[in-house]
Amino acid sequence: MGVAVLLGGSAYAGWTLTPPGPGPAPVAGPSDRAEVPSTTLPPLDEPVPSAAPAPEDLPEIDYAPSPAGFPDDPDTLDTTPLTEGLRPTRRLAAYDGPGGRPVAFLMPTISGVPLTVPIARRERGWTAVLLPSANRKLAWLPPGGFRTVALRDQIVVERVAYRLTWFRDGVARRTWQVSLGQHGQETPLGRTFVLGRTPPPESVYGGVDIYALGSIPDDPDSVPPSLRGAHIGIHTWYHDGELGRKTTNGCIRLTPGGQRMLLAEVPEGSPVVVVDELPTAPATA
Template sequence: MGLAALMGLAACAAGERTPGPAAPAVRLAPSAPPAPSAAPETVAPAAAPSGELDVITYTHVPAGLPADPGPASLDPLTEGLHPTRRLVLYDAPGGEPRAYLPPTIRGVTVVVPIVATRPGWSAVLLPSVNRRIGWLPDHGWQARELTDQVVVRRGDRTLTWLRAGVPRKAWSVAIGTARTPTPLGRTFVLGRTGTRGSHYAGLDALVLGAVPDDRDAVAPGLRDAHTGIHAWYRKSVFGHAASNGCVRMPREAQRTLLDNLAAGTPITVVD
């Protein structure tokens, strides 16, 4: 019944001479005011560069980009991005433009892991520099799902491959010496390259975004090189600190990584 019909019945009952039990008074509680909706977070604007910026290359990254906030974090990074054009990198959401992130480096498609987000912005790990990030506005790039992860433990001389956060396989490996250590922190698979000579067991190497922490400590021919993961012909090195910074793998282990790891796969090196 509607509200008007209920009021009519009440009036008829009041006109009857035969008394009946008094109906209890009913008071309607005032309706609660609607809960205020949360104000949307403000998206920091992206300033246009006031001058020409350097482009990140295989060997060079401009200064002024912030440190990775979680270089030793083992939390899975599940999303990456591929720039569809040259994008401006900022030092913070709405901060200063610092460099351009290109869609390719030496012909390799760039996919970088996302490590943090803010409204309208995403922070990514950078290639060609260690433990640095840059912020990108949320346009001009394509999202890429990242399902795999690699953890290298320098103390144990082990490499573990995980998928969806679950360890799949682990191997004893060789890491960098005390003079040329495998760089600590989070990085990622930049791409893969062919190798020459039987030392690499005839398999491609995975090139990482990381570079030597001390370029002067390695041989002159390696100072502009990136850290890599590659097969090695001699089993006696596994479990030891024996390389110029790269991770040396058993042949079949390297083949497994090549078959499964895509560009952008996060790699974390910890002690």
């Protein structure tokens, strides 16, 4: 008791992400996530670097830790909201840079859940997205094979203040106190995103769904063996007595009411940034 569980796939913790069911999604209406065709072409006087053919035996990016070889996110601690997401419409070769080396395939779904990844950069007609199942990494994609979607929401977590703030359209809406990763299993710094959600597998989660993030433990060997290969999660707990403390295995734990509000308002693909401290406390703090 008192130890938060990292979000894991069926091979690790016995439960998986929840694919959306029939009918409207429980988060964000159509006007919040209107899709538009991808438009990433550079100016006419700037050529688009060609994409090298991707070998068919490249690994596919899934819930397991992503393959090595992707570049670092140079702006990983930047809290400027990322306002566009990318949805693959087919299997996409992901590269280590514009015109660079293909590293893996980015798939339209992960564990049956449609994938939306925040767009981090654009360069010479190529698009860089936050890499799923990795920390502080980017994947570069050539033009074509995806659609874009507007992202209105952002979650910012401050490790020093034990504070989670939900922003919409750049404005702080609500703030909650949280508990974070204990010594040696610290909540990873940097930009990530909401990968998907899952029902709580045990009563200790307070009966509230859990968010799986794109991030994973910085030191996979530091977590208990049953959590190896798991993702960092945002979730609640059966009591609030540990808020404002370092007690989890890396997850971000908040109140049941706060988690229910995030689940109702913040859709998959929304960016999450973990920093030590914001220069100025949010107005909602």
